[in-house]
Amino acid sequence: MHVQYRGRRCHFRTVDFDPARNAVVxxxxxxxxxxxxxxxxxxxxxxxxxxRDMVVRGxxxxxxxxxxxxxxxxxxxxxxxxxxxxxxxxxxxxxxxxARPTAVDPVNAMRQVLRAMETGATVAEQQRxxxxxxxxxxxxxxxxxxxxxxxxxxxxxxxxxxxTHCNAGWLAFVDVGSAxxxxxxxxxxxxxxxxxxxxxxxxxxxxxxxxxELAQEGIPHQVIADNAAGHLMQRGEIDLVITGSDRVLGRTxxxxxxxxxxxKAVLAARHGIPFYVAIPLSTIDWDLADGRSIPIEERSPExxxxxxxxxxxxxxxxxxxxxxxxxxxxxxxxxxxxxxxPPELITGIITxxxxxxxxxxxxxxxxxxxxxxx
Amino acid sequence: MHVQYRGRRCHFRTVDFDPARNAVVxxxxxxxxxxxxxxxxxxxxxxxxxxRDMVVRGxxxxxxxxxxxxxxxxxxxxxxxxxxxxxxxxxxxxxxxxARPTAVDPVNAMRQVLRAMETGATVAEQQRxxxxxxxxxxxxxxxxxxxxxxxxxxxxxxxxxxxTHCNAGWLAFVDVGSAxxxxxxxxxxxxxxxxxxxxxxxxxxxxxxxxxELAQEGIPHQVIADNAAGHLMQRGEIDLVITGSDRVLGRTxxxxxxxxxxxKAVLAARHGIPFYVAIPLSTIDWDLADGRSIPIEERSPExxxxxxxxxxxxxxxxxxxxxxxxxxxxxxxxxxxxxxxPPELITGIITxxxxxxxxxxxxxxxxxxxxxxx
Numbered sequence: 001m002h003v004q005y006r007g008r009r010c011h012f013r014t015v016d017f018d019p020a021r022n023a024v025v026x027x028x029x030x031x032x033x034x035x036x037x038x039x040x041x042x043x044x045x046x047x048x049x050x051x052r053d054m055v056v057r058g059x060x061x062x063x064x065x066x067x068x069x070x071x072x073x074x075x076x077x078x079x080x081x082x083x084x085x086x087x088x089x090x091x092x093x094x095x096x097x098x099a100r101p102t103a104v105d106p107v108n109a110m111r112q113v114l115r116a117m118e119t120g121a122t123v124a125e126q127q128r129x130x131x132x133x134x135x136x137x138x139x140x141x142x143x144x145x146x147x148x149x150x151x152x153x154x155x156x157x158x159x160x161x162x163x164t165h166c167n168a169g170w171l172a173f174v175d176v177g178s179a180x181x182x183x184x185x186x187x188x189x190x191x192x193x194x195x196x197x198x199x200x201x202x203x204x205x206x207x208x209x210x211x212x213e214l215a216q217e218g219i220p221h222q223v224i225a226d227n228a229a230g231h232l233m234q235r236g237e238i239d240l241v242i243t244g245s246d247r248v249l250g251r252t253x254x255x256x257x258x259x260x261x262x263x264k265a266v267l268a269a270r271h272g273i274p275f276y277v278a279i280p281l282s283t284i285d286w287d288l289a290d291g292r293s294i295p296i297e298e299r300s301p302e303x304x305x306x307x308x309x310x311x312x313x314x315x316x317x318x319x320x321x322x323x324x325x326x327x328x329x330x331x332x333x334x335x336x337x338x339x340x341x342p343p344e345l346i347t348g349i350i351t352x353x354x355x356x357x358x359x360x361x362x363x364x365x366x367x368x369x370x371x372x373x374x
Numbered sequence: 375m376h377v378q379y380r381g382r383r384c385h386f387r388t389v390d391f392d393p394a395r396n397a398v399v400x401x402x403x404x405x406x407x408x409x410x411x412x413x414x415x416x417x418x419x420x421x422x423x424x425x426r427d428m429v430v431r432g433x434x435x436x437x438x439x440x441x442x443x444x445x446x447x448x449x450x451x452x453x454x455x456x457x458x459x460x461x462x463x464x465x466x467x468x469x470x471x472x473a474r475p476t477a478v479d480p481v482n483a484m485r486q487v488l489r490a491m492e493t494g495a496t497v498a499e500q501q502r503x504x505x506x507x508x509x510x511x512x513x514x515x516x517x518x519x520x521x522x523x524x525x526x527x528x529x530x531x532x533x534x535x536x537x538t539h540c541n542a543g544w545l546a547f548v549d550v551g552s553a554x555x556x557x558x559x560x561x562x563x564x565x566x567x568x569x570x571x572x573x574x575x576x577x578x579x580x581x582x583x584x585x586x587e588l589a590q591e592g593i594p595h596q597v598i599a600d601n602a603a604g605h606l607m608q609r610g611e612i613d614l615v616i617t618g619s620d621r622v623l624g625r626t627x628x629x630x631x632x633x634x635x636x637x638k639a640v641l642a643a644r645h646g647i648p649f650y651v652a653i654p655l656s657t658i659d660w661d662l663a664d665g666r667s668i669p670i671e672e673r674s675p676e677x678x679x680x681x682x683x684x685x686x687x688x689x690x691x692x693x694x695x696x697x698x699x700x701x702x703x704x705x706x707x708x709x710x711x712x713x714x715x716p717p718e719l720i721t722g723i724i725t726x727x728x729x730x731x732x733x734x735x736x737x738x739x740x741x742x743x744x745x746x747x748x
Contacts, residue, residue, distance in 0.1 A: 033702035034699070196708070199575065199701065201600060202599045204700045207679070207700050207701035207702070207705075208700060208702060209702075211705040212705075215702050215704045215705055222705070222706055222707055223675075223679060223702075223705055223706070223708075224678065225575040225576045225600070225634070225678050226601050226634075227574070227575055227576075227632075228633050228710055228713075230634070230640060230713065231633060231636060231637075231712075232708070232710070234636060234713065258601075259599065260601025260602070260604070262604045262608065263601060263603070263605075266604060267637060267640055296605070304573065304581075304597055304599050305597060306683065306686065307681035307698055307700055308700070309698030309699045310698060310699040310703075311696060311698050312680065312696060312697045322685060322686060322687055323685075323687070323698065324683030324685050324696065325408070325684040325686055326578045326581050326582060326682070327573065327578070327581035328407035328581070328582060328583075328586040329684075331407075331571075331581075331585040331586075331588075331589055331595060331596070331597055332596055332597070333597040333598065334597075334598050334606070335599070335602070336602055336606070339602075339604065339608065340605075340608070
């Protein structure tokens with residue numbers, strides 16, 4: 001999507017590749033929304049570190065970064081010894097897979113790249129195939145998000161007021177995003193509307209990343225405390241909710257997403273406000289049969305006890321990022337990272353293959369890339 | 375209540391008076407929870423500034439501060455000229471009333487003091503009566519909170535897990551608090567339980583003040599993001615909710631309170647979790663007949679766009695308080711300060727006169743200090 005950069009409107013992807021320098025090119029998300037910086041990652045080890053250190057985050061984005069990282073690593077190999085190349089490639093794979101051990105997207109993405117390399121008879125051919133496959137992975141991520149946008153855009157009617165939670169925007173993918181895709185598509189089609197961004201404590205991805213994205217596109221939006229959505233719904237100021245998801249159970253229609261999503265779904269149901277979840281097909285889990293068995297990561301208490309941002313009132317114009325301790329210094333915190341929303345609170349799941357009632361996913365599993373049998 | 379102060383467990387009121395120095399004594403709440411400091415306010419003008427600058431906040435606490443401030447101002451007068459004394463007193467009243475022009479508690483409290491002074495024939499007698507009346511006002515505030523505690527404590531059974539929102543604790547009153555009173559009473563009676571403190575963005579009074587209060591009493595508690603309560607309820611980890619209120623409509627049972635209260639009430643109702651509101655009688659508004667006509671203050675966007683606290687990682691041990699900008703710098707925010715919870719979501723209103731169903735307040739208006747007729 002676009003970034004207002006040095007006075008110009010530029011198009012950037014979250015993850016890109018510079019073949020001349022064999023560099024993965026990332027937007028440094030650790031500095032957003034306070035500073036926009038693209039960085040060229042010179043080798044696959046540094047790419048793994050970038051994944052680990054959250055320079056890049058979001059399922060689609062870290063998948064594409066790992067895919068490019070594997071191609072990058074493959075291209076670092078000099079010579080034509082296929083056996084040595086395979087050994088080298090296995091080390092590159094392990095380095096990248098180990099950067100975020102619990103994330104499934106880097107592994108899936110790299111497997112696609114490895115499969116594509118199989119037809120190559122020489123090192124050079126395999127190196128070429130690797131980069132092609134990584135590019136294809138990134139392009140498909142974009143195409144999926146664009147398809148979500150096409151299916152979801154008709155929901156964004158002129159003048160609607162949309163609530164979002166967390167960031168399922170283009171920064172979490174290669175481009176376009178999932179929850180934001182219908183917004184960007186409707187905006188490009190000329191319809192005008194407003195967005196409320198839940199700030200999404202404790203990490204505040206709504207206030208920082210989603211608000212930043214919308215500001216770059218010029219879409220009117222306001223940040224709200226997570227506490228305020230219920231009041232705004234009560235006063236008739238919200239017409240529609242769209243969120244992303246970390247995992248949708250294909251068998252039950254349950255939706256795991258950033259903590260607080262369930263609360264917004266309960267409020268929306270009470271007020272008769274449509275609640276949509278936008279996802280690429282890779283988000284659907286066809287195995288689990290019960291949302292209660294989704295592991296809910298308990299994250300660091302520090303995220304709740306403090307807040308991160310640009311420290312105000314510093315000397316001069318130098319940007320200083322840091323944390324303030326909000327909470328009583330002798331208190332601790334609970335910090336569940338995700339919650340699970342039951343299907344009866346969800347109006348529809350917006351996918352690249354169309355919009356489905358959550359309970360209908362299983363029946364449509366053939367279209368949605370699900371398993372052949374039950 | 376108690377404060378762990380210089381290694382000892384001390385009892386302090388939020389608002390007190392030192393007659394020898396004619397000083398109002400306050401806990402400086404601008405420094406909490408990061409530093410505990412009591413300050414002696416030397417004259418009524420400084421007391422007005424302390425009210426204005428939020429050294430003291432909370433309905434009961436600012437009422438008592440204004441009452442003491444009026445007595446303090448009365449005692450600043452030298453001589454026995456009654457007419458000049460009355461003129462002086464009118465100026466003191468205006469100074470204190472102007473400190474927080476929209477707050478009703480300072481005005482009501484000072485009127486009580488003025489009425490008590492009427493029987494004094496001399497300046498000295500009126501000065502004595504003023505201080506007596508201010509003390510009585512403060513003592514009654516404490517007695518009301520203690521009565522809330524007696525009525526509410528049976529709800530706090532052994533082992534319960536209680537959710538609170540914002541701070542309706544002793545720091546908001548002269549002592550004991552409203553929502554916290556049942557907790558402190560049950561704790562003193564020997565029952566053991568746990569509290570979840572909603573952090574209560576944007577001003578985070580739950581994470582800072584309520585957590586600080588509970589820590590001083592040694593009551594086990596954990597801070598949670600406002601987003602997390604729904605998930606914890608869903609997993610069966612919350613048994614009871616108690617909040618305070620800024621205004622309860624005696625005619626309808628509607629409850630205005632800190633933004634986010636409505637959301638927690640909706641969630642509690644969905645999960646069959648009792649939801650109580652604890653208030654002194656002065657919180658009941660017997661006039662308004664419709665919660666939609668309660669004015670909802672729209673506060674500064676800055677509160678949402680940033681967070682306040684102790685800046686971490688500073689040099690040495692010096693405490694530095696300040697703000698970090700969380701949100702995208704070019705975005706704005708909506709910041710409604712309060713919301714209104716309908717009576718059907720509220721299990722009971724805990725008052726100094728007992729616990730009532732919200733719809734029953736009007737029928738019990740005689741006991742609750744309401745108007746004689748409809």
